[in-house]
């Protein structure tokens with residue numbers, strides 16, 4: 001019997017999962033409460049930038065294996081497996097994750113399902129959620145329904161979402177019964193045949209693996225950025241330090257790039273939600289180090305603003321500053337909690353004349369901060385600049401050489417917020433170039 005799959009929520013996670021499930025040969029419906037999103041996806045239009053995903057979406061909308069709807073009724077009676085991929089944003093009061101979308105989607109399904117079905121949580125949630133949802137399902141389920149629940153966290157990175165979903169580093173399944181495990185083994189048969197490590201465990205462990213991974217990655221970045229603060233004060237080369245550390249296989253070189261710090265829709269909110277959840281559990285000090293991780297991270301933004309001020313001889317007001325990059329990382333149009341955008345806004349608020357250019361992020365940034373000015377291309381952004389800031393390491397910016405800019409800028413000054421430019425050629429060409437972690 002072929003399996004029918006629904007994916008609830010069509011953001012980065014859900015849209016990617018739905019398209020990849022169709023690529024694996026399943027019949028898939030993507031569900032969202034936003035009719036505009038559903039209409040766009042149904043026409044093969046991806047509402048955000050993710051390399052390779054648009055092609056996959058169009059391929060399977062055309063093949064008929066992938067369709068989209070806002071109608072829970074249709075989905076509940078059609079699919080055998082329902083993946084929950086809705087958002088768990090930071091709550092408006094800043095304390096913990098907002099579980100409204102997860103709870104609503106599970107309740108919507110539970111009331112409508114008849115017969116046997118499996119609900120699989122993929123969203124990043126506070127530990128204890130799956131067990132709580134079990135109760136919610138029991139309270140809402142029809143007497144004719146047998147609904148199982150599993151937790152299957154997602155580890156995809158933006159910019160690599162398709163590759164990470166098709167060939168994951170590992171698969172984690174939190175299950176309560178052998179049937180759910182067997183169904184998920186069938187869903188992931190291709191990855192399992194390719195020897196992807198499989199961890200079958202309980203709900204709590206599955207939920208925790210996800211937040212622990214993001215907390216570890218955030219800590220690694222803040223760890224190296226804390227050393228950047230030291231080298232900024234006393235001297236030393238943060239990149240050489242990271243390279244030397246990285247040769248120790250127990251440490252590894254990845255996620256040791258000092259810079260303007262981490263952002264995005266995941267790492268910052270996940271470390272805050274983990275602290276909130278552990279405090280709720282009475283463990284007020286246990287995740288205290290994550291408050292430091294957060295603070296070190298936010299201090300990077302201040303560092304760039306102060307550096308800009310110093311390099312401009314304390315004359316921020318009226319200074320023309322070109323900001324290259326506003327997304328939280330390259331190959332994405334996502335500006336959620338973006339260090340680059342935050343720095344641009346801080347400089348603007350301090351009175352600087354800021355002109356921003358990002359290959360994909362201008363539109364989303366302009367929606368959030370319409371008062372900033374946006375340039376259509378790099379030359380327009382850097383024209384007459386007193387200072388250039390490179391804040392997101394797009395390939396286009398990494399490849400910059402002094403000759404690309406020097407006819408355009410007013411003064412040859414650049415801050416490399418991602419440590420991607422080689423200092424020597426810039427210095428030789430008469431530029432004042434300052435990198436992160438550099439004593440200045």
Ligand code: UGA
Pocket residue numbers: 124154155156157158159214217221254255256257258259260261262263264265266267328329
């Ligand atoms: C992150 C995790 O890497 C994924 O495994 C996880 O699935 C995802 O969150 C999620 O929870 O959904 P993502 O937010 O796409 O993925 O971005 P990352 O590649 O982790 O980068 C996060 C931030 O850290 C970026 O702002 C990046 O510029 C910054 N970063 C990364 C550094 O400042 N230094 C580094 O060495 C590495």
